Amino acid sequence: MFDPVETLKEFVRFPSVSTDPKQGEGMRGARELIAGLLRETGFEVEEIATPLHPIVVGRRDGDPSWPHVVIYGHYDVQPADPYDLWTTPPFEPREREGRLYGRGAADNKGPLITHLSAVARLLRERPDLPLRLTFLIEGEEEIGSPSFAPFLEKHRDLFEADFVFLSDTGSPNPEQIVITTGLRGITCLEIEAVGPRFDLHSGVHGGAILNPIQALAEICASLHDADGRVNVPGFYDDVCPVADWEREELAKLGVSEVEYARFLGVDRFHAESGFSPFEGVRFRPTLEFNGIGGGYQGEGSKTVIPSRAFAKISCRLVADQDWERIQRTVIDTVERRCPPGIKLNVKTSHSGPPYRVVPPGRPDTPSDQSPALAAAFAAAHEGVARSFGRPPLYLREGGSVPIIGDIKRVTGLDSLMIGLFLPEDNLHAPDESFHLGVMKKGIEVSRSVLLGVADAGGR
Amino acid sequence: MFDPVETLKEFVRFPSVSTDPKQGEGMRGARELIAGLLRETGFEVEEIATPLHPIVVGRRDGDPSWPHVVIYGHYDVQPADPYDLWTTPPFEPREREGRLYGRGAADNKGPLITHLSAVARLLRERPDLPLRLTFLIEGEEEIGSPSFAPFLEKHRDLFEADFVFLSDTGSPNPEQIVITTGLRGITCLEIEAVGPRFDLHSGVHGGAILNPIQALAEICASLHDADGRVNVPGFYDDVCPVADWEREELAKLGVSEVEYARFLGVDRFHAESGFSPFEGVRFRPTLEFNGIGGGYQGEGSKTVIPSRAFAKISCRLVADQDWERIQRTVIDTVERRCPPGIKLNVKTSHSGPPYRVVPPGRPDTPSDQSPALAAAFAAAHEGVARSFGRPPLYLREGGSVPIIGDIKRVTGLDSLMIGLFLPEDNLHAPDESFHLGVMKKGIEVSRSVLLGVADAGGR
Numbered sequence: 001m002f003d004p005v006e007t008l009k010e011f012v013r014f015p016s017v018s019t020d021p022k023q024g025e026g027m028r029g030a031r032e033l034i035a036g037l038l039r040e041t042g043f044e045v046e047e048i049a050t051p052l053h054p055i056v057v058g059r060r061d062g063d064p065s066w067p068h069v070v071i072y073g074h075y076d077v078q079p080a081d082p083y084d085l086w087t088t089p090p091f092e093p094r095e096r097e098g099r100l101y102g103r104g105a106a107d108n109k110g111p112l113i114t115h116l117s118a119v120a121r122l123l124r125e126r127p128d129l130p131l132r133l134t135f136l137i138e139g140e141e142e143i144g145s146p147s148f149a150p151f152l153e154k155h156r157d158l159f160e161a162d163f164v165f166l167s168d169t170g171s172p173n174p175e176q177i178v179i180t181t182g183l184r185g186i187t188c189l190e191i192e193a194v195g196p197r198f199d200l201h202s203g204v205h206g207g208a209i210l211n212p213i214q215a216l217a218e219i220c221a222s223l224h225d226a227d228g229r230v231n232v233p234g235f236y237d238d239v240c241p242v243a244d245w246e247r248e249e250l251a252k253l254g255v256s257e258v259e260y261a262r263f264l265g266v267d268r269f270h271a272e273s274g275f276s277p278f279e280g281v282r283f284r285p286t287l288e289f290n291g292i293g294g295g296y297q298g299e300g301s302k303t304v305i306p307s308r309a310f311a312k313i314s315c316r317l318v319a320d321q322d323w324e325r326i327q328r329t330v331i332d333t334v335e336r337r338c339p340p341g342i343k344l345n346v347k348t349s350h351s352g353p354p355y356r357v358v359p360p361g362r363p364d365t366p367s368d369q370s371p372a373l374a375a376a377f378a379a380a381h382e383g384v385a386r387s388f389g390r391p392p393l394y395l396r397e398g399g400s401v402p403i404i405g406d407i408k409r410v411t412g413l414d415s416l417m418i419g420l421f422l423p424e425d426n427l428h429a430p431d432e433s434f435h436l437g438v439m440k441k442g443i444e445v446s447r448s449v450l451l452g453v454a455d456a457g458g459r
Numbered sequence: 460m461f462d463p464v465e466t467l468k469e470f471v472r473f474p475s476v477s478t479d480p481k482q483g484e485g486m487r488g489a490r491e492l493i494a495g496l497l498r499e500t501g502f503e504v505e506e507i508a509t510p511l512h513p514i515v516v517g518r519r520d521g522d523p524s525w526p527h528v529v530i531y532g533h534y535d536v537q538p539a540d541p542y543d544l545w546t547t548p549p550f551e552p553r554e555r556e557g558r559l560y561g562r563g564a565a566d567n568k569g570p571l572i573t574h575l576s577a578v579a580r581l582l583r584e585r586p587d588l589p590l591r592l593t594f595l596i597e598g599e600e601e602i603g604s605p606s607f608a609p610f611l612e613k614h615r616d617l618f619e620a621d622f623v624f625l626s627d628t629g630s631p632n633p634e635q636i637v638i639t640t641g642l643r644g645i646t647c648l649e650i651e652a653v654g655p656r657f658d659l660h661s662g663v664h665g666g667a668i669l670n671p672i673q674a675l676a677e678i679c680a681s682l683h684d685a686d687g688r689v690n691v692p693g694f695y696d697d698v699c700p701v702a703d704w705e706r707e708e709l710a711k712l713g714v715s716e717v718e719y720a721r722f723l724g725v726d727r728f729h730a731e732s733g734f735s736p737f738e739g740v741r742f743r744p745t746l747e748f749n750g751i752g753g754g755y756q757g758e759g760s761k762t763v764i765p766s767r768a769f770a771k772i773s774c775r776l777v778a779d780q781d782w783e784r785i786q787r788t789v790i791d792t793v794e795r796r797c798p799p800g801i802k803l804n805v806k807t808s809h810s811g812p813p814y815r816v817v818p819p820g821r822p823d824t825p826s827d828q829s830p831a832l833a834a835a836f837a838a839a840h841e842g843v844a845r846s847f848g849r850p851p852l853y854l855r856e857g858g859s860v861p862i863i864g865d866i867k868r869v870t871g872l873d874s875l876m877i878g879l880f881l882p883e884d885n886l887h888a889p890d891e892s893f894h895l896g897v898m899k900k901g902i903e904v905s906r907s908v909l910l911g912v913a914d915a916g917g918r
Binding site for chain 1: 643645647649654655656657659660661662663664665666667668669670672673675676677679680681682683687719723724725726727728729730731734736737739740741743745747748749750751752753754755756759760761762763764765768770771773775798799800808809856857858859
């Protein structure tokens, strides 16, 4: 059987940067490595073409009465620049102090090899394991999974399953694992305020017309109220309330506000009124400005009235908000608040739904929850407690993995997400690494989950 | 005697770009040309060193009872890029359809040669003219005249004069000359809102802290009220009211709001409540945003909460506002309005006083106005009427020539400014040119002014 760490090193060596057209070879190499490992483990492998990077599908079929688990992962990685901030080159994996350094080591190559290793080990021990498995490993996650939703629609048969199993979320430290019970959705847009047809001399023309930066600032300033709430009509209409068990789990996290403020480098928080900063991030929707620009940006001064100015806005959404509805109300609002004399252009970019799953045994657990999913949660709980020495916490996360909500919407499947990233992993940043102790224990947990589901039996 | 147009061509050929350290030869060439012309005309010439580009001083002394006129100009020009937008190369002067094209042709080489030609012609006709003249030709106007105020302080003797005579302002068309009776002052600053110590992932941390772009937008949006007035305490305290004669002169300008809106490409104006757009530009102070920036500015979206965001602000000031006082109140205001959780950094850059002069015979003409200045105004009026076929208008201008206010403050001297730029001259832009018909008539007017002052006699 393949060695997990050596295999991960080999995997990291491929520069599978999905956004970079020059890295076709790196993408192909990473894909072939995964396909080879799946075949070696006994899977039937197929590469399904998309407009950009193929999706690797590995199937272990069996008796239709067996439970069926879809394991999701991605073989593409973020760009590695700025290269000069890396201690060792991003595509030359190195072990240091119990971590493997390299681009993609944590996001998502390490967790993917973790699950593959667990499956390989389990199937070697139990070749007749009564479990159907489908690996879906995409190559466009880092560019927003543009091909995944169409793939979902076209290959619904692959999702005739009990649940999706993945690790593409985080935990606070190597002792405390989080099972992620929710993800925020997202919708992004850019607004541009357009005034005069060219940049004007602020001496010759200043005092006659409305400055587009001023109009933009007024629109942006109007989008929050003094309580830190988003000031857009209907924004909070569909927000799922926070369950008591969710607040209790969060309290167990035991991170202090003082430490968090120090980490961020701020002297005070600004969460929505009535929520702690931790609750604000995990349970509440936001409207953030990701960028703003217009006019002169160089050194010193240049006294122009710019022709135009723009702001990039993203909303993070929580269950049960609908991103299309939110996008529409935000656009309506900014258009309505645009002052006379200014033309407003709005462009939308990527969006995706929020997601929330309730573990078994909670007051709000759906009565029709899949028994296989319930078994998986139970096995994960015991597996984490055994391998990491502490039971998992069940927390929603502030980030977005839009395909999880898309899978739910299209196929009805829920997801079991075991957080294997740590804050020190430097995802999307220089010196990304993966904690090899977490990997080793993660393999045990993944094995426990799959064994638990198989042993619980079919529907 | 030198030919004005040929001399201007020679002058334009020197790339005297004061901001460009590689153009030392161009600066030297332009300076030497001017010094040579002044010597040829009978002036005693000196180059007075500054930390950067020397000031050319040409003196025609004489009987202390003679009137003394200081003629101001500058030999430096704006950079010429983008070169590819020029029809013919910027430093290869070409005549086309009654205009001379080239960088600096209008700003300020043409007007400077106009005055020099008038002086040369007059002194050839009247070698014994009872007039003392001092040319002060600086080389740092296009970079904000940093050496001029210290020079003023150090060489007050040069300004023991009756008034300053210059052409560095505009007129609306070649038939209608404007005598500029006011300039706006200016004060520039940059504010930077600083939040977390690095850019944050808007999923992982969004909802906990105040976004610096949001804070910046709130501060910027607070700086105007709904009536288009600057919402900064004390901003209007010292503003000089508009005299009736000023409104009457402006009415004679005869530009329609419809044409002006079409030129700017806006569908409505936004002047301060109670003022027309033309009045807003010429008579009222402003606070403009010249630039704004922060976070992600590329294509599509990048979901960060930026660590910082900045805005560049400039205030145009009118008589009798004090730029230091306005700068202080604006800084106090933005600091007071900065929300908790955000640190505000403020940087100031260039500033200069406003200026206003009242021609003789108006209700608000100062009773102690210099007789030589009054004679100069009268001669200019008659000269313009004779040469251009229409009397001049007396208007304040929206732009800033800070040294004019500085001269007034330090030496008490007023300025007679005859507008020789036209809107089509493309100052600071590609295809700059100077109208040679205006130049020819301008020489006659300048000659009339100097002759009128000489004939009116000393103090």
